[in-house]
Amino acid sequence: MSDDNARHAEKMRKIKAARDKMMETKTEEKGLIIVHTGPGKGKSSSGFGMVMRAIQHGMGCAVVQFIKGDRDTGEKSFLRERFAEECRFFVSGEGFTWETQDKERDIAAAQAGWKIAQEQILDPAIDFVLLDEINIALRYDYLDIDEVVDFLLHQKPRMTHVCLTGRNAKPELIEAADLVTEMTLVKHPFRDGVMAQKGVEF
Amino acid sequence: MSDDNARHAEKMRKIKAARDKMMETKTEEKGLIIVHTGPGKGKSSSGFGMVMRAIQHGMGCAVVQFIKGDRDTGEKSFLRERFAEECRFFVSGEGFTWETQDKERDIAAAQAGWKIAQEQILDPAIDFVLLDEINIALRYDYLDIDEVVDFLLHQKPRMTHVCLTGRNAKPELIEAADLVTEMTLVKHPFRDGVMAQKGVEF
Numbered sequence: 001m002s003d004d005n006a007r008h009a010e011k012m013r014k015i016k017a018a019r020d021k022m023m024e025t026k027t028e029e030k031g032l033i034i035v036h037t038g039p040g041k042g043k044s045s046s047g048f049g050m051v052m053r054a055i056q057h058g059m060g061c062a063v064v065q066f067i068k069g070d071r072d073t074g075e076k077s078f079l080r081e082r083f084a085e086e087c088r089f090f091v092s093g094e095g096f097t098w099e100t101q102d103k104e105r106d107i108a109a110a111q112a113g114w115k116i117a118q119e120q121i122l123d124p125a126i127d128f129v130l131l132d133e134i135n136i137a138l139r140y141d142y143l144d145i146d147e148v149v150d151f152l153l154h155q156k157p158r159m160t161h162v163c164l165t166g167r168n169a170k171p172e173l174i175e176a177a178d179l180v181t182e183m184t185l186v187k188h189p190f191r192d193g194v195m196a197q198k199g200v201e202f
Numbered sequence: 203m204s205d206d207n208a209r210h211a212e213k214m215r216k217i218k219a220a221r222d223k224m225m226e227t228k229t230e231e232k233g234l235i236i237v238h239t240g241p242g243k244g245k246s247s248s249g250f251g252m253v254m255r256a257i258q259h260g261m262g263c264a265v266v267q268f269i270k271g272d273r274d275t276g277e278k279s280f281l282r283e284r285f286a287e288e289c290r291f292f293v294s295g296e297g298f299t300w301e302t303q304d305k306e307r308d309i310a311a312a313q314a315g316w317k318i319a320q321e322q323i324l325d326p327a328i329d330f331v332l333l334d335e336i337n338i339a340l341r342y343d344y345l346d347i348d349e350v351v352d353f354l355l356h357q358k359p360r361m362t363h364v365c366l367t368g369r370n371a372k373p374e375l376i377e378a379a380d381l382v383t384e385m386t387l388v389k390h391p392f393r394d395g396v397m398a399q400k401g402v403e404f
Contacts (some may be wrong), residue, residue, distance in 0.1 A: 008305035032402055034243075040383040042238060042248030045255070049247030050402060052254060053276030056283075057400050074255030081258075103210035161402055179402070180388035181242040187382040198259050200234055200252060200363055200381070 031127075031160040032178040033152050037135060037169035040183030047130045047163045048075040051087060054161075059127035061087040062120035066113045067133035067166070073202045088126075090116045093133070110142035121156050128161045135166025138173065149176045233329075233362040234380040235354050239337060239371035242385030249332045249365045250277040253289060256363075261329035263289040264322035268315045269335040269368070275404045290328075292318045295335070312344035323358050330363045337368025340375065351378045 034050075036043035054061050063079065079087045092113025093106070117134070120126050137143045149172050156162060164173065174180050236252075238245035253263050265281065281289045294315025295308070319336070322328050339345045351374050354364060366375065376382050 005305045012305075034402065035388075036244060038386070040385075041236075041381065042244050042251075042383050042385065045251030046244030046248035047251070048254055049244075049249070049251035049277065052250055052280050053247070053400075053402075053404065056276035056280035059400070074258035075251065078254050078258035103207045103214075174388065177389060179243065179390055181244050182386040182388050183242075183244065184240070184384040184386055185382075186237075186376065186384050187379060198256075198261070200236065200255075202255065 030158055030178075031156065031162070033156070033176060034161065034163040035135075035169050035173060035177045035180045036163065036165045036183060037167055037174075037180070038182035038184055039167055040185040041188075042183050043165040043167070044132050045075070046181075047132060047165050048079075050163060051079070051128065051130055054128040055083060055086045060123075060125045061128045061130070062090070062123075062126050063087060063130045063132060064090045064092060064113050064117045064120065064134075065132045066110060067093040067136045074198075088120065090120075092116065093137075106137075106140070107142045110137035113137070114143050114148070118151060118155075121151075121160055121162060124157070126160065129163070131162065131164045133166040134164050135169045135173070137166075138170050139166075139168045145170045145172050149173060152176060232360055232380075233358065233364070235358070235378060236363065236365040237337075237371050237375060237379045237382040238365065238367040238385065239369055239376075239382070240384035240386055241369055242387040243390075244385050245367040245369070246334050247277070248383075249334060249367050250281075252365060253281070253330065253332055256330040257285060257288045262325075262327045263330045263332070264292070264325075264328050265289060265332045265334060266292045266294060266315050266319045266322065266336075267334045268312060268339045269295040276400075290322065292322075294318065295339075308339075308342075309344045312339035315339070316345050316350070320353060320357075323353075323362055323364060326359070328362065331365070333364065333366045335368040336366050337371045337375070339368075340372050341368075341370045347372045347374050351375060354378060 036046060048063075051061050051063065065076070076089065076091070080089050090113065093109050113134075114137075117129065117131055120129050134143070134148075138145050138148065152162060153176055164177075169180070238248060250265075253265065256263050267278070278291065278293070282291050292315070295311050315336075316339075319331065319333050322331050336345070336350075340347050340350065355378055358364060366379075371382070
């Protein structure tokens with residue numbers, strides 16, 4: 001082992017010791033309220049990546065899509081066609097709100113989705129629930145933020161994880177959440193005239 | 203239809219018209235260089251969510267994991283056990299670098315991973331390549347950033363997408379990329395003594 005490598009090993013040994021010690025303090029297990037927000041990419045796709053992980057761990061999963069109703073996204077057909085047993089999939093919305101142009105219908109769809117979401121969260125067979133784009137419905141007040149936060153804090157079973165996605169998460173939700181990530185857009189190909197790409201955007 | 207609903211419909215009609223017009227200008231199709239970086243969650247899981255989408259669209263996929271070698275993550279076994287035909291999966295690293303404490307071995311592993319990555323990107327059967335945690339290898343200069351950027355810009359087939367993840371992405375990579383998202387940590391349960399959760403963190 002070279003001198004450089006020996007110094008590196010010593011430095012890494014120290015980092016590992018500090019990290020191991022830190023990890024020992026992390027002993028609590030509980031279901032998390034997870035929020036993915038911000039204008040960047042990856043809010044939904046990372047929620048679906050977590051569903052993939054949860055399925056593999058044998059956890060019961062449910063997805064409720066609040067807004068992206070009309071588009072045949074890869075993740076929707078992927079889960080519906082291949083993992084119908086492992087993951088329940090519900091669609092409550094009918095496309096982004098500027099596609100429908102009917103506020104009353106949007107509100108009814110959001111409310112129907114929230115009813116399904118509550119049932120899935122309360123179901124003992126379900127360990128992980130993804131509420132995809134629910135923040136859009138909350139932002140337009142199609143759903144009542146206080147009702148949603150109260151349910152998550154006081155009725156969600158202790159070990160159940162719930163992941164809520166969509167830009168413009170309300171401050172009340174961020175306050176209630178355990179794990180919040182903001183996806184920030186650094187650079188986007190739309191700016192250069194590149195269209196939405198299969199496999200990347202949908 | 204109520205007055206309120208009529209006003210909403212008119213507003214949404216205008217947004218849709220503006221959006222449709224904007225979308226008409228997005229006509230170019232090309233494979234993207236995608237970067238997920240930042241200290242927040244969702245860099246890898248959103249990469250794996252994109253793999254899920256790409257598989258569903260019938261695209262050939264390959265994953266090279268650069269650093270997370272030793273941990274049996276849900277997404278690794280998910281893809282290896284269930285989608286061995288649709289997605290090639292390679293692991294080049296042997297765990298986070300502070301676990302190995304051997305710089306020479308880490309460099310050799312990273313270089314081996316990059317060789318595989320180049321082969322997969324050049325392979326006409328492969329449309330989407332995820333280079334998971336490659337930014338860690340680049341940050342420690344286990345791989346040469348100029349070589350990697352030069353390959354992505356000049357040797358990557360035009361329609362192939364490559365997604366590179368990991369915190370501390372180098373400026374050269376961000377400059378070369380088409381789509382860059384920074385995941386920012388707003389709140390993390392570790393701070394409150396909650397341990398890493400199955401299905402969420404791994």
